[in-house]
Amino acid sequence: MTLEFSDLRRLIDERSTAFRAAIASAPSLDVRVPTCPEWTLFDLVQHLGGGDRFWAAVVEAGPADAPPAEAVALRAAVAAPREREALLAWLAESTRLLLSALEEAGPDRGCWTWWRASRSPQTAGGVARHRVQETAVHTYDVQVTLGPLRPLPDEVTLDGVDEFLSTCIATPAAWPHKPATIDFHATEGPSWRLTLDADGARATRLSADVETPDLSVTGTAGELILCFYDRIPAASLRLDGDAGLLDLLRAWEPEE
The missing domain is CATH 3.30.1050.10 (SCP2 sterol-binding domain)
Structure with a gap:
């Protein structure tokens, strides 16, 4: 099954919401993530939020042969706040930026991607489809760390x-x-x-x-x-x- 663009945006939002809910319940953000053993929960949050902001900038920049300078600068300078509530707000804003960029662009607008056009479309729709999977798998990482572990949604998998x-x-x-x-x-x-x-x-x-x-x-x-x-x-x-x-x-x- 191939999901509609509106469904992809909805699923990014739903999986990010589930991710934040799990992080909100964590006893400590310094807990190690067994499925990403070099990372703590804080590292995982910063990775997911930084990825949302990076791809938002990529989509906003439009067609390009290389990663846009603004997106590269955002990735290099990403620094999430350490305080729990501020961190959750930062992550929610990261997702909002991505969803807003996707909605503004529409599914067919071209943009840079690390995959070639011979694989998947180098479009905002292709980015949205892949970000659903990234967000879903990292939500699994948090849940397997903290519990309860829930199956990935069928429409995602x-x-x-x-x-x-x-x-x-x-x-x-x-x-x-x-x-x-x-x-x-x-x-x-x-x-x-x-x-x-x-x-x-x-x-x-x-x-x-x-x-x-x-x-x-x-x-x-x-x-x-x-x-x-x-x-x-x-x-x-x-x-x-x-x-x-x-x-x-x-x-x-x-x-x-």
Whole structure:
């Protein structure tokens, strides 16, 4: 499923609200985050809020071949307040700035992105779609640190599997190993095939009548997302075939 632009903005807001609610309940902002072991909760808040402000500036700048100077300066100078209430207000304002920039731009306005156009659209809509996933996964990080841990919303994860494969994996750079196919099956229904060969990596929605893949990975869409972002091990999913392909894929750093 591909979400409407209004749904993407709503989900960014909802996940950020859930993130702030979890932070508000933290006994200390110095607690270490087990899924981001080098970070404290404060570091995680600063990262998420700084990311919102960076991408707001990117979207506002419009089409560009490199990160806009204003966005780079914001990222370099990000300094969230340490006091709890001020920090939560700073984070809420960070999200407001991003949502306002997205609404003003509309889904089709071009902007710089770190991914190439061959992967996902280099537009405000592409930014919104990816920020939904970033915010959702970091909300999981807070919840796994503090509890209670809640599943990622279905509409986030079902779109998120496709978003990750097309944004973070797809590339025209040649796969440096033997050609292979990996199928990803969400138990909610959708499936995707990742093809890896000399033409690069590309993901397509899977039809019912296809040849057997080299590896099949099955789990809920939420589990697939958390595995993609290294929050849970691949071994927690059902793996049928050459599981070593996941290690090769994880280690691959293609140059485009």
